[in-house]
Amino acid sequence: MIVKLDRYLLQSCLGLFGGLTMLALALLLLERLIRIIDIVSGSNDTVVAASLMVANLVPHYLDLALPGAFLIAMIITIDRLSRSGEIVALMAAGVSLYRIVTPYLGLAIILAVVSLFISGFLQPLSRYNYRQVVYDLQNESVVTAxxxxxxxxxxxxxxxxxxxxxxxxxxxxxxxxxxxxxxxxxxxxxxxxxxxxxxxxxxxxxxxxxxxxxxxxxxxxxxxxxxxxxxxxxxMPTPDGDFRKRGQDERELVLPELVAASKGASDAAIDPVVANASFHDRVSRAAILPILPLIGVILGLNLGRTPRSGGIAIGILLLLSVQKILEYGLALAERGAVPAWAGFWPVVLVLAVAALFMFRRLAHGHILFGPGRVRRRWKSLPAKRVSDTTQI
Incomplete structure (x- = not known):
């Protein structure tokens, strides 16, 4: 029953999450299409050049799309399970909210590892490759200018x-x-x-x-x-030859190289303060993903008589706010105004504590921001509905 429950909960979310990720990735790539068309318009092999540029942009935009797509998928999934009465039935059958969110936490941890791999390894290499393709196109021939x-x-x-x-x-x-x-x-x-x-x-x-x-x-x-x-x-000027070596920009360094640069032990001409700030920025963004299932349950759960709405809008605004705060923290850390860790980890800690507090309040039967309790509804379900839910 436990394995079937996990499978059912994950299946109800994974399809939606995959679709939202692809949609967000496509919308983000559209922003670069005009620039790509301008760059490749003079190339002798437009299709290949454009394909290479788009392929090297995918890791960057995929890392941006993952948190938003996952949070929205969580909110919609929990909202659907709430409106159909399945979550209430599970709780009445003795399955706690902690147990319901467990498979989503496991998925979030896997996504955090994937996000860290993308931002820490794939994205720096693809960024350099993208710039190299642009350089080659712009210097392919003076005629194409x-x-x-x-x-x-x-x-x-x-x-x-x-x-x-x-x-x-x-x-x-x-x-x-x-x-x-x-x-x-x-x-x-x-x-x-x-x-x-x-x-x-x-x-x-x-x-x-x-x-x-x-x-x-x-x-x-x-x-x-x-x-x-x-x-x-x-x-007219002629091309200078091959593109420069990778590493003149901290965004082109993978995580081990950032660690070395932050200690001054790297050949790259990167300020150690900037390298340290970039390292904490990437790791902290991946650390936010395991918090999102709790936020998704908080914004998507409907246990009252009147269904709530607006969870998706609140979730998007929350993610955008966290994004802007982290960007501001990165700017402060790169200038040396604050220690590198102070620009990111206090934000992650506050978000985690707030999410855990509100989730615990829901899990113990309290209505958020009010004195009421909803545990009575969980116990008043018909026995037939409860027995049906246990067969999931």
Missing amino acids: FQERKFVQLKDRIVWTDHVDGSKRNLGQTFILETEPDGARHFLTGQTGELNEMGDGTIIISLNNGAGGTVGGADESGSNHTVSYGQLSWP
Whole structure:
């Protein structure tokens, strides 16, 4: 009976949890689709490039989707079991609320381990791979930088053209802005343009019937210079080679590397304070997951005569509030304003204590935020209903 009960309770939640996770993941990925389309539009293999970018984004968004999907699935599941009278019948048969929530706690612990693995190992590697794909696409060829009616950053230059033909060699009206280290800006315009590749791989842009000039610079006393021309050739920047090594950003470090960096024993040029804050941030977010089943029962349980509503909205607001508080704690910890642990673990502890207190109150028959008790309802169920429930 115990194994059947656990299986029944988990089955009532797992399908909903899986569906909500996929829905949340799809909605979060939609936010990046426009940027992905812009990046891959000039690639020679658009489908492969876009697939690689989406695949490397999945761990990041999956880690964001898990807590919300799990909490909403818990609230809906408990609400359904309450409205059908199954939870009340189980309690009347001697199955406590502690026992009912046990399989969900086991599932939450497994999800916490999965979340820690995603944020601690998969996400840093996929973040670096995503940036590498973007770098390769942006430096694949200077030719791909020219896209119709779009400003494109190409190293220290910004390029724009109103037309690109099928060969991507002939351009319409074109504008190029180059910024020097001293702040000087060189601009070129042309009614038409052409891209020509030299024997050494250098790309030369030829602009026709345009103008150019220099604005600003370190010597502000100098006058600005402009010039008109019939035709002008200008070399475009070439790719720098392979992408940098992983580890210049703390978000690209896996958990063991973060621990080493926080102790100053890593080759990565990461501030130990920042590395320590990032480590506590990832672990504390995973530690919140085992608390969610208690919150789900609190917000989804309906034992009174009038069913309550609004549990899902309250749950979402609660998760968003915790998320913002943790983000603020991360900012304080990275600046060294508070110890790394103080930016996260007090929030987790307060949430756990509050959830456990309210859950215990429900489990012992009290109505939350009131003096009443609901134990009488559990004992007044017909015997036939109780015996039917024990066969689950």
